[in-house]
Amino acid sequence: MTELQKAKQVHYFNVLDYNGDGVLEKKDFLNVADRLAEQRGYEDGSSKHRAVRQEILRIWTNARALSGQEDKAQITLEDWLEHEQEVIDSTVLVHSYVQGLARAIFDTLDADNDGVISEDEYLTFFESFRGDEGDGSAAFQKLDEDGEGYLTRQQFLKVVTQFHISDEPDAPGNWLFGPYQEAAGSEA
Numbered sequence: 001m002t003e004l005q006k007a008k009q010v011h012y013f014n015v016l017d018y019n020g021d022g023v024l025e026k027k028d029f030l031n032v033a034d035r036l037a038e039q040r041g042y043e044d045g046s047s048k049h050r051a052v053r054q055e056i057l058r059i060w061t062n063a064r065a066l067s068g069q070e071d072k073a074q075i076t077l078e079d080w081l082e083h084e085q086e087v088i089d090s091t092v093l094v095h096s097y098v099q100g101l102a103r104a105i106f107d108t109l110d111a112d113n114d115g116v117i118s119e120d121e122y123l124t125f126f127e128s129f130r131g132d133e134g135d136g137s138a139a140f141q142k143l144d145e146d147g148e149g150y151l152t153r154q155q156f157l158k159v160v161t162q163f164h165i166s167d168e169p170d171a172p173g174n175w176l177f178g179p180y181q182e183a184a185g186s187e188a
């Protein structure tokens with residue numbers, strides 16, 4: 001794994017670690033899901049709320065399965081980086097894990113079901129991970145390379161794959177979860 005790839009993964013781990021205690025647990029993902037549901041105005045315990053929880057928990061289930069931690073309640077940064085190294089090393093995993101996850105997350109993001117992710121939909125999602133709105137807008141400008149104001153399913157698959165795999169400093173997908181360089185500096 002190169003420094004760039006590692007910086008993105010450390011940042012991603014920190015984004016997912018909602019309560020910032022240095023380990024990923026189921027409750028981090030439930031907190032994200034609850035916040036996303038709240039921002040969309042879904043009633044607590046409603047079917048839409050439950051659906052969002054299920055969708056967000058898929059990230060957790062996938063990460064545990066692939067890092068061989070199915071029976072563990074926590075994932076450390078070390079486990080996480082090992083898991084990502086396996087993804088980077090394997091064409092099969094890139095297709096099954098990254099693209100499978102991208103498809104599921106696309107559907108979660110596309111709240112109004114019109115087949116594209118608008119900037120608002122992206123920002124709501126970004127902020128549910130405690131992201132700053134300004135960072136979210138900056139990230140969306142990068143991801144939306146052609147400046148159309150939305151991301152198609154195909155564009156989304158591309159940027160998610162770039163986020164996980166690319167070693168190109170200019171790859172738009174590096175910005176999927178916002179600025180990632182500071183995290184690298186503070187963790188190095």
Ligand SMILES: [Ca+2]
Pocket residue numbers: 017018019020021022023024025028
């Ligand atoms: Ca945590």
Ligand SMILES: [Ca+2]
Pocket residue numbers: 109110111112113114115116117118121
């Ligand atoms: Ca949409």
